[in-house]
Amino acid sequence: MSEHEAIVAPILQAGPSFRRWAAALGAIVVWAVFAWVWQLTHGLGVTGLGRPIYWGLYITNFVFFIGVSHAGTLISAILRIVHAEWRRPITRMAEVITVLVLFFGVGNVLFDLGRPDRALNVIKHPHFRSPLLWDVASISVYLTASSIYLYLPLIPDIAILRERTTGWRRRLYTRLAVGWTGAPRQWARLERAISVMAILVIPVAVSVHTVVSWVFGMTIQPMWHSTIFGPYFVVGAIFSGIAAIITAMVIIRRVYGLEAYLRPIHFNNLGILLLVMCCLWFYFTFAEYLTTWYGQEPTELAVFTSKMTGPFAPYFWAMVVACFIVPFTILANPRTRTVTGTLVASISVNIGMWLERFTIVVPSLSHPRAPIHTFVYIPSWVEWSLMAGCFAAFALLYMGFTKLFPIVSIWEQEGTDAVPAAAA
């Protein structure tokens, strides 16, 4: 086992830097909890929302987080199915993103509810024609499936840790390892289960983001009622997912010194993937906006114009720059497709994709069909706090995960050329 000491070591010890970060992030989370309690007592009036802009930051975040969730499961499943061997060191960190981020997606919907105490009404009195119910169904299936998909490959690694720890950790790992001994039969079953899950998870993942897009697409509101929203959102989701993995990879690589496992080839390959998605995303965006513009339908055009030249133009054009121009310029050139290059592109894509969600949710609502008074939506401190809290909590949980489980799959490193000589 010693050859993977670089992976195991960070699990078993936490340095002062870790504690400092944990404390800082924890403080943000506590602040967000306070903001949420504030919102629960005073009602959604503490947000910047109003009639007709009923959805804002929370729903933007919801769509964004659900999009990022495609980082893991989908990508690792696809790569696993096509036997892309270079994927091995990155699957775990991607899958963790998926599982964690889904909670924040759901959490943002809860923030957005006027009566979160009645959230269970969705299950007690379901209305099957509502895309929101489809959302609830597909997200819970996805959450279950991706949790299993995260857990299955963890079992052998947990067994490794079980052998190396004592005390509560040992008891925890013993329970989680479910009696893994590494017998050939167990290996065969595990491999089979993983490949079944890998196939199963792909349609579920596609469905999740399709359904999220349908929350908008099924209404008849201008620039929401679009047939390509399903695939458009899926592409955007994979796009932002890959960007999220790359960002996470760079950070983990730097922090835990995993340069030997996460090598430039990974960044290069993922960079190419990101480039492909970048082009796809641009194609879909172009198609979507071109048809709207060509149609010149007045209500659609009002939203369109507000994005092109109106009050939402800064967001829209920033999105185009961040989602297409920056990543394309960096990634299309093999010389800039380095670790730093892909990181810059990824961060840019993540910001851009968040802006994309924002420019889908808010401008349509700001230009209702009915000639009613509208206003400029400026998110309040509560909304920003909760958003910050989500990101902080995500980082905190991710950090916590790295302290409990190997963030790079140990057993999958064996039998590949990925096992570095340097680690020995």
Add this chain to the structure above:
Amino acid sequence: MARALLLTAVAAISAAIWVVLLPPAAVDQPIPFDHAKHTEVTCVACHRGAERSARAGIPEVAACLNCHATPPRPVEVVLSAGPALPGSDGQKPTWDELARRARPAWVRVTRLPDHVMFSHRRHVTSAKLDCASCHGDMRARRDALTSAPVRLDMNACLSCHKTEGATEDCVACHR
């Protein structure tokens, strides 16, 4: 760790039982009104709103004057105990005066949530429903109600509405 969880669970379950399952606390009523003694008059003789409006209403003492020329025994007991009836300001008013002015602080024990719009008139006058079917049999009660005699829940409403062919439209009651 496991123990702590278990203890927390025990605490949570007992709290939940206490909140949900226990019947509501008994309340003090200003006059120990004996329902059983008044079986000769109909419910609506005192709860007059039941036939005419949405709310049945709790009788004022003035209603007693229809039958009682002198203060009934329990009222006298209450009176001698002190100025429990507002409006009696220290001095002892005549029964007649008192009955006209006093508004006993009856506590409502049978209450529906605010979002349930129940109309007594519709059920009593139009549907000819017996009061006992929702309020239980009052003829045996020797006191004013100190707690809700019957637990009202929507399923009871719905099952009756189903068998009677009454409306099952949500907004008929919720609006």
Add this chain to the structure above:
Amino acid sequence: MPEPVTRREFLSYSGAALTGVTLGQLGRQWLASTTPAVVHASGSEVWATSVCRECPASCGLRARMIGGVPVKLEGSPLCPIGRGRLCAKGQASLESYFDPDRLIGPARRVGERGAGRWEPIPWPKALDLVTAQIRESVSAGRPGLVALAVDEDGPPADAWSDAWRAIGARTFRTPIDTATRLRPRFEALTGVNGDPMFDLERASHVLSFGAPIVETWLSPVWAQRAFGRFRRGPSRQRGRLVQIDARRSATARKADEWLSVLPEHQALLAYGIASVLLREDRVQRGLLDEFGGNLREFQRDVIPHYTPDQVAAATGIPVVTILRLGRDLADSPRPVVVVAADANNSLIDAVFTLNALIGAFDRPGGVFVAPASIDRRGVEDEPLEALGDLKPRVVALADPSPFRTLSASPDLGRLLEGARFVVSLSPYLDETAAFADLLLPTHTPLESWHCAVPAPAVAAETRSIAMPAVKPRLDTADRLSLVASIARRIGAPEQATDEPISTERIARGEIDRLWRLRRGGPYSVVYETEWLEQLERGGWWAPAAESREDFTNRILQAGGWIDPYFQAGQIEQSLRERRGLRFALPVAIPAVPPAKIEIKPVDGAGRDGFGKGATLRLVTFTPAVVSLAGNPNQPVIYELLGQPDAAPWQPWAELHPETAARLGIESGHRIRITSRVATIEAMAVLVEGMLSDVVAVASVPSVPGAGRWARVIEGDARSLVALADPAGPCLVVVARA
């Protein structure tokens, strides 16, 4: 085999259970405390009759009472004015009854004037205080005491003045913005001493000179109803409306044609149309030939001096339009020309002249004389304008609302500041609270007796009479009883009657008088009212009740008395007696230079972020929902301000889009309007078709010392004109804030 439970385990689990139960109990208590308290005493629905006092129309209303508490106001279906309908203001008066900032009882000022510090005092002491002050002022000689009443009409209003005058006070009242204001000019032309009445409902073509028909005209609910029927009456042609108005008012929006003409130019346009009618001989000859009066001189004066060319040059309305307006008017079967009640005299003259020329007098869809109010003494009070620079020692105010209207010239603040002692008899915390020394809160309309003469509108004689719909909610008094008891304390001989005067007594007295008249009957449904009219037309009258008491009860239940008998032809009769019309000869067209829009730096540019602005003519107007600037304690009214264009809760200013473009102003921007005396801010609204040199500013009363809602309004348009030169047009500088 189960393991034995250790003592330690047992204790821990019991402890946990106990903690749970405690928490549960706390939770139960919390739940119980959050259960809303029963707001309504159980009770069944009762409808109480009352009278709306938000404006002089005095519509009958009914209040839906649940357990003795009013929860909603509706128009009374029996009332002939509204016929079950009620305007926004009328309904909102429920909110002023419940106003959380209402005065809870009599109070005396303890701090500095305007500091808003009060001390409650009992009624007798309060009356002593005011009596002492009045005694002192009476001994000091006139003008010692001034009393100001609201603009209402009826026996209680007369009794108010009588009581004050009995103790040597001068009484003032605003002339009511009803048809009564048109009376003097109407009389000058026709010789009829009566209120003119416009038969809007049956007209086929209405030419309106600034009449706010669908806003606050004469009797608003009646006007709205008449407008609806004028537009789409059963089995009749759609009526056509042409509105001459400086701004695009609600009526202008509803018009088929709107011409933007400043108020001071509207008379010119009217005479221009008259000259077209005369020159092309499109006048209705019938009446003119018989009662021509000084028509010939008028003709000689108007035709050469008011040629379409000259009028066009002065007003900016094209010649073809003036010609068309005249021809349209003459070609329609039942045209009528209407005017705002607060119009200037020359415009009123011109409007009645036009009506004479088109033969609208005594014709369906034309102008009639309202049934004379029997035994109406008329307003003996002096008009508010007569206050001038009077510096009375004691001032008693019934209601400060007359000072909220735009036309009132005296400055309330100055009047009150100068007085030694100010008594307010209003139920609310309002403008007077800043200056009053003594607050004697009176009943709100729902708590009061009523006996009002509604503003003339329907073709019938009416009284709106009602008793209180509710018991007084707070420690308030009847306004008339208060005055009467003050008068008695002073020792006025006329007031030393056995029975104290109160609104109730006056109202009951009026019902007795109506009973003795032996005509008319209680307010009733349309069918019964028409039956009564047919009877009276045939010379019959069936008593509505067996006895006087029965009659009283029926009147009070119905909310009023009506005599629907209506005799047309009064104008002709008067003309016959007087031998002809007396046209007012118009003065020559004054040279009215068009205002130059020059964009220039405002005085003191640079200070306070002032940029460049443009000099524009100011037109102020009262939005329809705050009609008569009534009661500032109705939040719903502020919410409805300026719909559908402007935003709620704030005043707005209307500009021509081109003018706005030159100033870099867009719809929704905040703009700053500076006159010689004041600066206010308002929201800009761009209006196509407006005069480009005019800015129209909504006047929303901002009442700093008043209730919680009135004090949040910013930018009172009245401040711009209050002290400005009243003669010329008020010029203001407009710039982006």
Add this chain to the structure above:
Amino acid sequence: MPRWGLVIDLDRCTGCQACVVACKHENNVPFSTPAEATHGRLLTWIHLVPAETPGRVGPSALPLMCQHCDRPPCTDVCPTSATYLSPEGIVAQVYPRCIGCRYCTNACPYSVKVFNWSSPEWPGAMAEMRNPDVSLRPKGIVEKCTFCHHRLMLARERARDEGRDLAPDDYVPACVQTCPAEAMTFGDLDDPHGAVAALANNPRAFRLMEELGTKPKVIYLREGE
């Protein structure tokens, strides 16, 4: 089963807002403050919007309330069936079931569903002016015009007490009751002899955003000749 509908004659409507006040008082719709109003938190079930008619002086006021669509876009999207089309054609909102997700408010092309951004408040004694026939909506849920459904329930009760069928005049919403210009007519669209059905076939009749296929039961009559 009647199918309730409302006809508004825009030629008669003067934009006086009496309907707005009637609705607010009848249905316990709380007041706003200036700050709330500028943030789109003004609650009204009916309000005036500017409507352009070609050839008219300018945009005139159009009273806009829930259109009670026969194919409502809002009911389909509700995850809990808190809003649904009742058998009598009223788009209903069941307050205790609403979770406040505001999906229906966004799906409604007329923007007529409103959300309770904060707890409703009636300062001081104003709490007493609330109509006991209509519940108070807590913060966090969506509400909208109900065609004054409670008035229908009361009218039915009254008619049954008197042993007769519901007459057309028994049930009108508060806005129709008060309309001073008599611009609003309410009744059963399926009653061929009723006033509403006749007006709905008037050549001036139109429905808002008919092209969306929502089939509104609020019918407007065009202004002008």
